[in-house]
Amino acid sequence: MRRAWRVSDVRSAEKSVMAGLPEGTLMQRAAAGLARRCALLLDGTGGVYGARVLLLVGSGDNGGDALYAGAALARRGAQVRALLLTPERVHLAGLAALRAAGGFTTRDLPPRSELVVDGIVGIGASGGLRPAAAAIVRQAGELRGRGGARALVVAVDVPSGVAVDTGDVPGEAVTADVTVTFGCLKPAHVLGPAAIRCGAVDLVDIGLGPALVTGPAVRVPDAADIAAWWPRPGATSDKYSRGVVGLATGSAAYPGAALLSTSGALAGPTGMVRYAGSAHAEVVRAHPSVVVADKVADAGRVQAWVCGSGLGSGPQARTELRSVLATSLPVLLDADAINLLVGGEHAEDLRRDAPLVLTPHDGEFTRLAGESPGADRAGAAARLAAWTNAVVLLKGDRTVVATPAGEIWANPTGSPALATAGSGDVLAGLLGSLLAAGVPPVRAAVAAAYVHGLAGRWAARHGPVTAPDVAAALRPVLVDLLG
Numbered sequence: 001m002r003r004a005w006r007v008s009d010v011r012s013a014e015k016s017v018m019a020g021l022p023e024g025t026l027m028q029r030a031a032a033g034l035a036r037r038c039a040l041l042l043d044g045t046g047g048v049y050g051a052r053v054l055l056l057v058g059s060g061d062n063g064g065d066a067l068y069a070g071a072a073l074a075r076r077g078a079q080v081r082a083l084l085l086t087p088e089r090v091h092l093a094g095l096a097a098l099r100a101a102g103g104f105t106t107r108d109l110p111p112r113s114e115l116v117v118d119g120i121v122g123i124g125a126s127g128g129l130r131p132a133a134a135a136i137v138r139q140a141g142e143l144r145g146r147g148g149a150r151a152l153v154v155a156v157d158v159p160s161g162v163a164v165d166t167g168d169v170p171g172e173a174v175t176a177d178v179t180v181t182f183g184c185l186k187p188a189h190v191l192g193p194a195a196i197r198c199g200a201v202d203l204v205d206i207g208l209g210p211a212l213v214t215g216p217a218v219r220v221p222d223a224a225d226i227a228a229w230w231p232r233p234g235a236t237s238d239k240y241s242r243g244v245v246g247l248a249t250g251s252a253a254y255p256g257a258a259l260l261s262t263s264g265a266l267a268g269p270t271g272m273v274r275y276a277g278s279a280h281a282e283v284v285r286a287h288p289s290v291v292v293a294d295k296v297a298d299a300g301r302v303q304a305w306v307c308g309s310g311l312g313s314g315p316q317a318r319t320e321l322r323s324v325l326a327t328s329l330p331v332l333l334d335a336d337a338i339n340l341l342v343g344g345e346h347a348e349d350l351r352r353d354a355p356l357v358l359t360p361h362d363g364e365f366t367r368l369a370g371e372s373p374g375a376d377r378a379g380a381a382a383r384l385a386a387w388t389n390a391v392v393l394l395k396g397d398r399t400v401v402a403t404p405a406g407e408i409w410a411n412p413t414g415s416p417a418l419a420t421a422g423s424g425d426v427l428a429g430l431l432g433s434l435l436a437a438g439v440p441p442v443r444a445a446v447a448a449a450y451v452h453g454l455a456g457r458w459a460a461r462h463g464p465v466t467a468p469d470v471a472a473a474l475r476p477v478l479v480d481l482l483g
């Protein structure tokens, strides 16, 4: 698991570590790590000696890091030029170090560079990039180096222009090949469009760890987490002890949603899938192992319900929603079931002690919350989670999962391939199976999003992806993941 901390927590940690160290120690550690990574990149493109390196230097310590790293590269024979965005406000000691090592300042962008180091602004950024900085970023993005190859871009701490605590990209921003960050990850490295701007993220240990005393703002699961959380059958397991998941999905108008949620559920860890709804004939034809009924009341015992995908919005859909919410079981509400909550008709039904999981996409989120997720998607998901007392999985390129207590997870496996009709139905079924197998709701949501994302990537290797392809890819992905 990777963890990311907010700027205010990073600042407190830096302050407490700095109190016991000579001034500038942390910056020296940061710059040494940055220079090492830059040198490694240059080694792969013809070597450090003679390489043309352009430093984009802002007025704060982020620019200081870039200047000291530039000095280290200049000592190894690189031709280092620093473009100072505000020459009247620059890290003076850093600039002196660069000059002493043989580096220069420049007023204009040089015609060629092998490497651009973005030290315009780091965690001290406020708002979108100012116009002068935005213009430089635009031009620097076009730079080319040896043989006409695009210049490599290394961002210092975060790509300039991203919102560090939310992962939003409000305007012009650097797109980095590598982001070298210090002490700990920040939310922009793992959330939203900013995460994509980071490229590969390298974490340099500057000794902040023991001083990071607050909990992380965002957690990111890795394969080992998912494998550890995923239930496996044991020698004494039977179909009931593995959990039975119930699906109240699909309708005469949308039988496909029933089939897709069933496919997702069948790839999960439960021992049995029960389907309740008007698409029962189609479901059992396609999936003979599924036990079917035409309504929730007749479905038999389950350990969790999935309700909503393709359910429709008529009176029967409301009855089914009421039936699943009236149980004392974990319930996942998706798609139409989320839309049915809008307007408050089910407010009383939502007062329940058993776990609730909501899996909205942006449109459903906006209808239910009364506002779009906006720039701070994780914060928005956490607010909806607190309001509904549910675990909220907000779908997106970096799907976020939030709990009512404000714990936030970012899914790292997202794939554009998942932006296809019915892919959410597959996710709902899989997540429901994890709930029914006894996995705590937040882990079930995080694990389902992770595996679903991998399945999207897997399916995309074979061409354009449809939801059945995603469902079919769940099994090979799980074989890889769980061994």
Ligand SMILES: NC(=O)C1=CN([C@@H]2O[C@H](COP(=O)(O)OP(=O)(O)OC[C@H]3O[C@@H](n4cnc5c(N)ncnc54)[C@H](O)[C@@H]3O)[C@@H](O)[C@H]2O)[C@@H](O)CC1
Pocket: 014, 015, 018, 026, 027, 028, 030, 031, 058, 059, 060, 061, 062, 063, 065, 120, 121, 122, 123, 124, 125, 126, 127, 128, 129, 130, 133, 156, 157, 158, 182, 206
């Ligand atoms: N504080 C520490 O102990 C350490 C800090 N380090 C570096 O220091 C950085 C933070 O330094 P600072 O606090 O000086 O802040 P930054 O250097 O990130 O940014 C502050 C400067 O950027 C300008 N600025 C702010 N918003 C802007 C915008 N939207 N467009 C253009 N310019 C903008 C401000 O005028 C200000 O002078 C970190 O990101 C990291 O790179 C590292 O050296 C590690 C140790």
